[in-house]
Amino acid sequence: MDTKRGPVMITNEQKIIIDYYENIGSAIKGHLVDIVDGPIVYNFIVKPGENSKLNTIKKAASEHNYMIAYSSKQINVQIPKETRQVVFLDKLLKTKEFKNTDAILPIIMGVDTFGEIMIKDLRKLPHMLVCGRTGCGISVFFNSLLKSLKSAVPATECKFIIIDPKGADYDIWKSDKHLMCPMVKLDAKAAVQKLQEVTELIDERYQKLQNNKVKNVEEYKKKTNKKDMPYIVVVIDEVADLRTSAKKQTELCVQYVAQKARAVGIHLIIGTQRPDALSGIIKANMPTRVSFQARTGVNSMQMLGEKGAENLLPNADILFSDAGRIPVRIHTPYVEC
Template sequence: MISEPIDSRSKSSAKMPVKKEINEFESEVVENNILDTETVIQINIETGQLINSDRYLEYILPVPDLLEINIKKRGKESGDLNQTKIEILKLFNAFNIPAKITAIIESKRVTTFEISLSQGYPVVKLEKHLKDFRLRLGEKDLRFIIPMPGRTTVGLEIPNKNFYNLLFGTLVNSKEFINSQCIMPIALGQKLDNSFCILDLTKMPHLLIAGATGQGKSVCLHAIILSLLFKMKPSELKLILIDPKKVELNAYKRISKAFYFKDDSLRNYQTENEFILQTILDLEYEMENRYNILARSGHKDISEYNNYVKNKLTNSKRDILPYIVMIVDEFSDLSLSDDKVFSKSFNSHLNKLAGKSRAAGIHLIIATQRPSVKVITGDIKANFPARIAFRVSSTVDSRTILESGDANSLLGSGDMLVNFKGETIRVQGCFVSNAEVEKICNFIKSQKVDFSS
């Protein structure tokens, strides 16, 4: 059954020649100041397609109405927290640990008890009792955070028994995302202090995502892509999506005309490996070409150059260089391919790109479910300083990704550790449904505008 079209507002730098209407659907989106004009658009809420899209002369960013948001739910009962606090204090006394609980921080996935140790008590002694705490409290995934980020205290994380998904629409509607000053904001999820984790891809500048099968990598990739689509126009962003499995990122083919770096068909190449390698070579050529442009104009990076172009009296939007994001899913299948000639060339050109593409506005994201030292080599670690680790099966795999053994004690279902600028934070990832991905892609595809403007 097709629902009635609803009205939603759209962000645009200039008002479009569309009739203005007022109706009952003016809700949180407008109150959050996501949209700054009075232009009203009509959407089929089931498919995400624009109604009468030929009326709109400029590109319209996707609207949050297409996404579901969380309904506020009750947290833990205070009695349960107090009982857990009493049990922890009993364990402190039993093991002669001079400590007290100074704060209790509830988040979506875990509850953190902040612990202050007496001065002079060795932290290493506390770590020795980790298995005892797990046994006595009946929580095999319990862990210590030593120290709490930015503090002189220790954290004791205990998983919540009741858990519900954090929806991507909740992040997109949040003030942190709406008011973000990031050039390329990516919404990952919710931190332990209940604030949302919104990071700037341009400051990473490349990202490694790793974890066991079914722990949330693919959903994380969707959240990253949609975050960029909600904030950037086709003239500002181009995507290269390399998906050996051919199914995870297949939905984005319908926006190829708007956002793909090159909308080439696989029929142009004899094998898929040849297509992938040629795509990387094309991107490498684009990088070198951009550096030539920057050198001639006297600017050190793409941000300076684009600001210069925008401020020129003879400004042309077509002169602006869009940011390019290349996402490689199942990186290990390509890096360790049976075709040794291909894998050697692939790794060589990828590392070259990662090593010098930042100033040219080219950013790489690679994802793998095999975080072994053969896949995540020294070159990869050096060129991909920002990393996301989902749950892995062993401490060895965790150390390969993060240089620490914490990822093997994560809870799964989007529970992740994000290492950014030398700091590791725990984040509960958001959930994006396939239906929502399709709606956003349909919304973009249904627009009949010049995507280069």
């Protein structure tokens, strides 16, 4: 039989598998169990060999900018696809997982590396500190969190306060019923004033709880049947901008809100480009952390207590850590804003 000889075409997928074996396979010394196709990465599921050392594996992954997730039984080496899919929020809003969630304040964080929807309850977090450089997708992410809340909780039960020192990315909310007051844009003084009003509102609400001998907003609603204590979500798109102009006041307000607001139904979502510029006080009071791609391993440590975020993709890719737990990788969704 005639056989033709000639150059062999290697597909992108094959190239990725070769990369895996050349770059990290030898460090893992195990066998590849499965390759699962996610929207943005391939998940190489590997059973490590008996003598494989986690540190060696971590080092090899880091040298080649791969993210890994591991349990005692297996390692998931996540290798970016050549072309990533966009994860659309609108599609996730229609899933049965979101429609049937029992979260009080459900927020769609995005999808995991396998493409499974990730939903959190902001009521439980109860605040979130998010770090990332310009262009990584923070404003789109915040808009998608607000849209998740809007589609799950009526405006009578949940209000938004939006502080956007850059002043460009939240115009879609301008005449939305969920907005509690006009958006605060560009004006650091007005932003600090707004934060101060929030601290006063916290005190007023505590007074009401005390008068009714209840401990939190849920008990208050049950006991009084009143609708005068909707949940409030305060979004600050870039807190470092505020701190440079009104450092002390911003810090005091954020600290007060972070420490006291949960019982009275108020939640903070704060973005920053510079985790190193945040004070220890703010960080200590905001244990739920999100990091987009970090500049360095040190920046990742500052946000999450461990390295890793430096190996994320430049856009819409996060590590989420809930009160010091092991960070989980999530691809954030896209929404027009």
